[in-house]
Amino acid sequence: MTSHSTSARPRLGFIGLGLLGSAMAQRLLEQGWALTVWNLEPERMAPLVAAGAVAAPNPAGVAAASDIVLLCVLDGPAVQACVFGDGGIASAGPAAGKLLLDHSTITPDATRAMAARLAAETGMGWVDAPVSGGPLQARDGTLTLMTGGSEADFARAGPVFADLAANCTRMGPVGAGQAAKTINQAIVGTGYVLMAEALVLAEVAGIAAADLPRCLAGGLADSGLLQKIYPQMQARDFAQPRGYARQLLKDMRAVQALSSQLQLDLPLVAAATARYADYVGRGNETADSASVVRLYDEEAGLSAGQGAPISAAAPPGSGCP
Numbered sequence: 001m002t003s004h005s006t007s008a009r010p011r012l013g014f015i016g017l018g019l020l021g022s023a024m025a026q027r028l029l030e031q032g033w034a035l036t037v038w039n040l041e042p043e044r045m046a047p048l049v050a051a052g053a054v055a056a057p058n059p060a061g062v063a064a065a066s067d068i069v070l071l072c073v074l075d076g077p078a079v080q081a082c083v084f085g086d087g088g089i090a091s092a093g094p095a096a097g098k099l100l101l102d103h104s105t106i107t108p109d110a111t112r113a114m115a116a117r118l119a120a121e122t123g124m125g126w127v128d129a130p131v132s133g134g135p136l137q138a139r140d141g142t143l144t145l146m147t148g149g150s151e152a153d154f155a156r157a158g159p160v161f162a163d164l165a166a167n168c169t170r171m172g173p174v175g176a177g178q179a180a181k182t183i184n185q186a187i188v189g190t191g192y193v194l195m196a197e198a199l200v201l202a203e204v205a206g207i208a209a210a211d212l213p214r215c216l217a218g219g220l221a222d223s224g225l226l227q228k229i230y231p232q233m234q235a236r237d238f239a240q241p242r243g244y245a246r247q248l249l250k251d252m253r254a255v256q257a258l259s260s261q262l263q264l265d266l267p268l269v270a271a272a273t274a275r276y277a278d279y280v281g282r283g284n285e286t287a288d289s290a291s292v293v294r295l296y297d298e299e300a301g302l303s304a305g306q307g308a309p310i311s312a313a314a315p316p317g318s319g320c321p
Contacts, residue, residue: 009033012160013066015059015082015089016104017044019241020131021072023138024103024164028070029053031141031163036065058087063095063124068160072103072131075250076110083114089124096123101157103145105130105185105251107258108175111148115174125153126174129161130181132188134242142166146184148176182258185251190272191225192248196293199233200300210234233293241288248289249276 009032014025017039025048029035035053037045038061045055056062059082063069069089073079079102083089089100100118102111108128115126127149137143145161145168147154154170161168171180202209213226232238252273259266279287279295287294 009159010067011036011065013037013056013062013069014048014053015039015062015069015071016073016078017048018072018074019135019243020138021103022048023135024070024072024131024143025053026051027138027141027164028160033160033163036062038062059083059085059089060087060092063089063092063098066098068099068101068157070101070103070160074247075104076106079104079106079110079114083118090118090121092122094122098123099125099127099153099156101160102126102128103131105181105247105254106178107254108148108178108182109261111178112175125149125156127153127157128174128177129157129168130177130184132181132184136242138164145169146171146177146180148172148174148178148180150174179258182251182255185248186255186266186269188225189248189252189255189276190268191223192229192290192292193272193275195225195230195233195290196296199230199293200296204300229290232290236291236293238288238291241286243289244285245276245280245287245289245292246285249273249280252276 012028012033013036014021014028015038017025017037022044025035025037029048029051035048036056037048037053038056038059039045042055045053049055054065056065071079071082073082081088083100111126111128115128118124118126127147129145129147132144132146133142141163143165145165147161147168147170149170150173151170171177198212199209202212210231213230216222216226252269255266255269256273259269275295276292279292284291284294
């Protein structure tokens with residue numbers, strides 16, 4: 001529990017209770033925030049209501065009951081519907097002094113257009129704050145947030161962000177957070193494909209594939225992807241998705257759209273996007289994003305994790321003398 005007085009805090013609302021949104025909302029409840037929630041599939045509200053949240057009938061109901069509304073939905077059309085659709089946030093009426101924190105991943109242009117429209121129609125402020133990290137980091141309050149908005153709105157959102165994130169950076173005005181997230185997803189999407197290729201190479205080469213992160217730790221090849229995603233892929237641990245392949249494909253296509261808009265050619269991004277398009281197109285829309293390694297298993301004719309025999313001259317896991 002944080003040290004803030006609950007009565008002195010803004011009332012929060014949360015719209016979008018998917019894998020990430022539910023974890024973020026649960027974290028806020030545990031940190032003592034008063035929370036009103038809504039989700040398109042109403043059954044997702046039940047665990048949060050049981051934990052102390054109040055269910056609203058629609059996004060307008062969330063906005064009416066809240067000083068700050070957090071939004072975490074699939075894509076731009078979903079944000080548009082929640083904000084400006086029937087029963088949307090904007091239909092709740094004048095909202096000067098209120099604030100929308102959009103944790104969805106959408107394009108910078110769409111963010112700027114919707115933020116300007118919401119301000120004109122209701123007076124409500126907008127901070128784009130897309131997320132890096134998954135449900136586990138959300139539950140621990142260790143997400144990374146890339147934000148865009150006015151300095152004043154960013155400051156107002158600070159106490160909320162402090163309970164959700166270990167790293168929160170204002171990158172500029174509205175839309176800047178989404179631009180930073182686009183770059184983040186370029187790194188993540190290409191990195192997942194690279195980890196899959198490194199893994200299948202290690203397995204087919206016959207080395208101790210599970211020991212590769214330890215072997216490369218501290219060198220230039222070391223990274224969070226190598227230490228976290230590679231082991232997940234090596235174990236084929238995909239039963240509980242941390243994120244959906246369809247969402248990462250959507251994000252990679254957004255990277256391509258932004259690069260095209262800026263007249264940039266990013267061939268590595270294009271190749272990684274094509275890999276995810278192939279994988280998702282085979283019916284893996286809701287598979288874990290890291291399970292793209294299965295595409296390589298299939299193409300290499302491998303059973304999961306099976307490569308060439310390991311040489312007896314270099315026993316797996318041998319340390320330095």
